[in-house]
Amino acid sequence: MKQERNHLLAKVAYLYYEQDYTQAQIAKELGIYRTTISRMLKQARDQHIVEIHIQGMDTGLFNLEFQIKNKYHLQSVVVIASQAHDSHQQKNQRLSQAAALHLKQIIKPHDIVGFSWGSVLAGIVWQLHNPTKTDATFVPLVGGPSPSNSQYHVNGIVYDMARQFGGKSLFVDAAAVQESKYVRDGIMNSHYFQEIRYDWDHLNIAMVGIGGPLSTQTSHWRDLLSVEDEEMLRQREAIGDCCCTFFDRYGKILSGDLLDRTIAIPLDQLQKADIRVGVARSVTKVPAIKALLKMGTLNSLITDEETAQRILA
Amino acid sequence: MKQERNHLLAKVAYLYYEQDYTQAQIAKELGIYRTTISRMLKQARDQHIVEIHIQGMDTGLFNLEFQIKNKYHLQSVVVIASQAHDSHQQKNQRLSQAAALHLKQIIKPHDIVGFSWGSVLAGIVWQLHNPTKTDATFVPLVGGPSPSNSQYHVNGIVYDMARQFGGKSLFVDAAAVQESKYVRDGIMNSHYFQEIRYDWDHLNIAMVGIGGPLSTQTSHWRDLLSVEDEEMLRQREAIGDCCCTFFDRYGKILSGDLLDRTIAIPLDQLQKADIRVGVARSVTKVPAIKALLKMGTLNSLITDEETAQRILA
DNA sequence: AAAAAGTTGGCACATCTGTGCTATTTCAAT
DNA sequence: ATTGAAATAGCACAGATGTGCCAACTTTTT
Numbered sequence: 019m020k021q022e023r024n025h026l027l028a029k030v031a032y033l034y035y036e037q038d039y040t041q042a043q044i045a046k047e048l049g050i051y052r053t054t055i056s057r058m059l060k061q062a063r064d065q066h067i068v069e070i071h072i073q074g075m076d077t078g079l080f081n082l083e084f085q086i087k088n089k090y091h092l093q094s095v096v097v098i099a100s101q102a103h104d105s106h107q108q109k110n111q112r113l114s115q116a117a118a119l120h121l122k123q124i125i126k127p128h129d130i131v132g133f134s135w136g137s138v139l140a141g142i143v144w145q146l147h148n149p150t151k152t153d154a155t156f157v158p159l160v161g162g163p164s165p166s167n168s169q170y171h172v173n174g175i176v177y178d179m180a181r182q183f184g185g186k187s188l189f190v191d192a193a194a195v196q197e198s199k200y201v202r203d204g205i206m207n208s209h210y211f212q213e214i215r216y217d218w219d220h221l222n223i224a225m226v227g228i229g230g231p232l233s234t235q236t237s238h239w240r241d242l243l244s245v246e247d248e249e250m251l252r253q254r255e256a257i258g259d260c261c262c263t264f265f266d267r268y269g270k271i272l273s274g275d276l277l278d279r280t281i282a283i284p285l286d287q288l289q290k291a292d293i294r295v296g297v298a299r300s301v302t303k304v305p306a307i308k309a310l311l312k313m314g315t316l317n318s319l320i321t322d323e324e325t326a327q328r329i330l331a
Numbered sequence: 332m333k334q335e336r337n338h339l340l341a342k343v344a345y346l347y348y349e350q351d352y353t354q355a356q357i358a359k360e361l362g363i364y365r366t367t368i369s370r371m372l373k374q375a376r377d378q379h380i381v382e383i384h385i386q387g388m389d390t391g392l393f394n395l396e397f398q399i400k401n402k403y404h405l406q407s408v409v410v411i412a413s414q415a416h417d418s419h420q421q422k423n424q425r426l427s428q429a430a431a432l433h434l435k436q437i438i439k440p441h442d443i444v445g446f447s448w449g450s451v452l453a454g455i456v457w458q459l460h461n462p463t464k465t466d467a468t469f470v471p472l473v474g475g476p477s478p479s480n481s482q483y484h485v486n487g488i489v490y491d492m493a494r495q496f497g498g499k500s501l502f503v504d505a506a507a508v509q510e511s512k513y514v515r516d517g518i519m520n521s522h523y524f525q526e527i528r529y530d531w532d533h534l535n536i537a538m539v540g541i542g543g544p545l546s547t548q549t550s551h552w553r554d555l556l557s558v559e560d561e562e563m564l565r566q567r568e569a570i571g572d573c574c575c576t577f578f579d580r581y582g583k584i585l586s587g588d589l590l591d592r593t594i595a596i597p598l599d600q601l602q603k604a605d606i607r608v609g610v611a612r613s614v615t616k617v618p619a620i621k622a623l624l625k626m627g628t629l630n631s632l633i634t635d636e637e638t639a640q641r642i643l644a
Numbered sequence: 645a646a647a648a649a650g651t652t653g654g655c656a657c658a659t660c661t662g663t664g665c666t667a668t669t670t671c672a673a674t
Numbered sequence: 675a676t677t678g679a680a681a682t683a684g685c686a687c688a689g690a691t692g693t694g695c696c697a698a699c700t701t702t703t704t
Contacts (some may be wrong), residue, residue, distance in 0.1 A: 050652085050653090051652065053652090053654080054652060124648085150670090
């Protein structure tokens, strides 16, 4: 009885999927009503009598993308395969590659595109192979890092982007963290900053890195933050930053003196951009990524498999 | 480039087949025109990026059914799996089972159903488990075999069928081969035969066995055929029979004295029945089966895998 | 034997899907 | 830079497909 039924379901599936019969043809052939065929096919799929298999590409990656996208209501998610034997640098390079590809796909002729810091963002430039020319504007979203990290300087990133995509770029002539709110305000209100402020309000695309918890090794912060700043961040349990704005695991922005001294786009202003892409990977950044996604600061994410898995765990 | 394309095709296939997105949804999601999605899916199938697999049932069997059906323009074909370690009896029994199932499926309330000889046909009775009651008429298509094979006698078959399906059966009170055309004509024109002749002209279903080449072991013929008959069949290269009518490998019916002495439905009359099912297996019968299919005598076939393969070879 | 649960036939109707056609765009190669 | 080939956008339209609904029928359960 059940054997018979499965045989029938298999036959229907065979005619439909392998012989490309139409459901009406199958119905005529087997003397069964057409709508019943439709239901039998659904049943055959449900009972795994027909299995549809997508190969050549790990569908597990799509699954991760799909789940993250739905969980955080994002616009798009890209998850690349984790190559376990790769070094951190190699993994970051692959991520840059994916980000480059994605940027090429979403950029439009006269977009205003903002960038923050980071080795992954800087790496994008080297992965852009003959992009189609645009007339976009590339603008920093944060002040510069410490002088010892000049290769990842925002100005360098936006300059190279403009050269590749054929648009223009703006520079920011100040470190991300100033010594007083007074100086910070002075810089940001100066006429040098006028155009940048305008662009921050009209961003089409923002591509930002995501910083993980501070550690003594993260040298790019050491020259920017005072001892008191670091103590404060520890006290208030900062788990990461985005555009030099720190927050805790609940997505609460750690406002106060440090933020007041920071030259960077405020996260609520960032959020007005249409496309806000976070590019980050590694286990240590997972809490920061999750917090940012929950906050709604970002609506796109580019990461790798192992990171994605922990985001969902 | 090709890598990217395959990745895209895989993603489209993933969304379509695994996430049950509609093509329009995918198009919106990926910013690609809908009809392009349709074509991409076709391409993905063509390039085996998606593979649709039907399991639990050997689709090779369906394939054989499909090919035989199309090659000979048949109405339906059933091919059952060959169990290599089975004995001849066991294989025949499985074939009877398939025939029983098929008969249950095609029989209608007031059908006139004709049967010929054979162990496989006789075996059908034992495989009919609580069939739905009909009011059908079961009629022999041939005269009786030699008395030494009484267990396969047509009368027994039709009687048991009528009991199982709840209809009536007719008997034939004569051996299949008579001693002279004169006697044969006398019997077939007698009033005893009147009803049978009527039913032969109004058959809805005919279920017939197929005989292979004569051999000294086929005892059921030994008592019926004379030495001259056998010599004639050898001379004219008979390869088998259907309803006691012999033919050669080209489908030429071997008419003559023997046929004139035979009590059986003529093949051209048989061909007027709506459903004409041949039930046979084994390598030796392959030429006979092929000839009958080519002749158009049958429009349905029930056989097993190894036989089916050789039919197509 | 009666009741309950599940299956199919049958129809209506809204989508969904495939395909032919043309105009554009993209890409590769010269 | 120019050209030629391939892919895509875009539209129209005919089928194909899925689903809700109800009645008739089977099978299972009790």
